[in-house]
Amino acid sequence: MSVENTAASILQRGVELDTKQRYTEALVCYQEGLQILVDSMKNSTGNKKTYLRSKIEEYMNRAEQIKGKVAKLKEEGKYHxxxxxxxxxxxxxxxxxxxxxxxxxxxxxxxxxxxxxxxxxxxxxxxxxxxxxxxxxxxxxxxxxxxxxxxxxxxxxxxxxxxxxxxxxxxxxxxxxxxxxxxxxxxxxxxxxxxxxxxxxxxxxxxxxxxxxxxxxxxxxxxxxxxxxxxxxxxxxxx
The missing domain is CATH 3.30.870.30 (MITD, C-terminal phospholipase D-like domain)
Incomplete structure (x- = not known):
């Protein structure tokens, strides 16, 4: 399995957990998958680098949204x-x-x-x-x-x-x-x-x-x- 495929598998698991509202677990998957993509992008060029950058931005945005949601629920005492x-x-x-x-x-x-x-x-x-x-x-x-x-x-x-x-x-x-x-x-x-x-x-x-x-x-x-x-x-x- 290629590095990108490994990252995709981890990120997909994050999406599944995200959908089930298991946010803290989803964040772990997003962070792990993103780190793999960031490391891979450092050694990439051209279209591949552009593609990886767009994927990184996509999942980073989602990870930040989850962090915000978790922080809000924690503040309200409603996290479950x-x-x-x-x-x-x-x-x-x-x-x-x-x-x-x-x-x-x-x-x-x-x-x-x-x-x-x-x-x-x-x-x-x-x-x-x-x-x-x-x-x-x-x-x-x-x-x-x-x-x-x-x-x-x-x-x-x-x-x-x-x-x-x-x-x-x-x-x-x-x-x-x-x-x-x-x-x-x-x-x-x-x-x-x-x-x-x-x-x-x-x-x-x-x-x-x-x-x-x-x-x-x-x-x-x-x-x-x-x-x-x-x-x-x-x-x-x-x-």
Whole structure:
């Protein structure tokens, strides 16, 4: 596949997401496709360069329109985007789902999930923290509100080990427990609120420890769930 065809495929995906009003995802595709076209135009001449320039202007204008629309909806507190994850689908690692909202502006992250209790659920939470550390260069605090797993002291042990590791990186880890917690959401200090029907535990077990998807979660099959994305100007910071 040529460079231009690769860019066209990515941009077309952006158009599809744009049509579905999945604007933040569409912007990622537009930006990626535009960068490919810009790099290609630098080495082009004549009619090809003219054609590429017109395409770049076309998609740049659309990207700017989306940015404006997202900014307006955020300002009005009306932004809502929904993603449906189908049963056995792949490509929904934490980085893929949350990555576009994670940057140097994120200082605090609050997670409410009643099911960070068993071994694999706590491991998933560690994976989520790894993505936060990688993406959020100024991250200061991660807060977790979950439920206790009966008399299972391992849950407390695992989360305490994570607390120690985060502290060594200069990140405060606040753990709280609620016996009545039901909501599942991730709240970023930048105002983004991501609600996942199944919480962070939406991955199926790998077929084996040596199967593709055992480590890279983008290859891991998912349970059916829905992701709802909102934005609020009045996000309460973790205590």
């Amino acid at each position: 985007e929904q993603i449906s994850i189908e049963n056995n689908s792949t490509g929904y690692s934490y980085e893929s789902v949350f990555g576009r909202f994670l940057d140097e502006d994120v200082i605090d992250v609050k997670v409410e999930d009643p099911y960070v209790r068993s071994f694999h659920q706590c491991q998933n939470f560690v994976r989520f923290c790894e993505v936060l550390i990688k993406r959020c260069k100024n991250l200061n605090t991660i807060s977790l509100l979950t439920t206790k797993d009966g008399n299972n002291n391992d849950q407390i042990k695992w989360l305490s080990e994570l607390e120690f590791n985060l502290k060594r990186r200069g990140i405060i880890f606040v753990i709280q427990y609620s016996p009545t917690l039901h909501d599942r959401e991730v709240i970023l200090s930048t105002g983004w609120i991501i609600k996942i029907g199944r919480g962070l535990d939406y991955f199926k077990p790998p077929e084996s420890k040596f199967s593709i998807g055992a480590f890279d979660m983008d290859f891991r099959c998912c349970h059916e769930t829905t992701v709802d994305i909102f934005h609020s100007k009045n996000v309460k910071q973790p205590i």
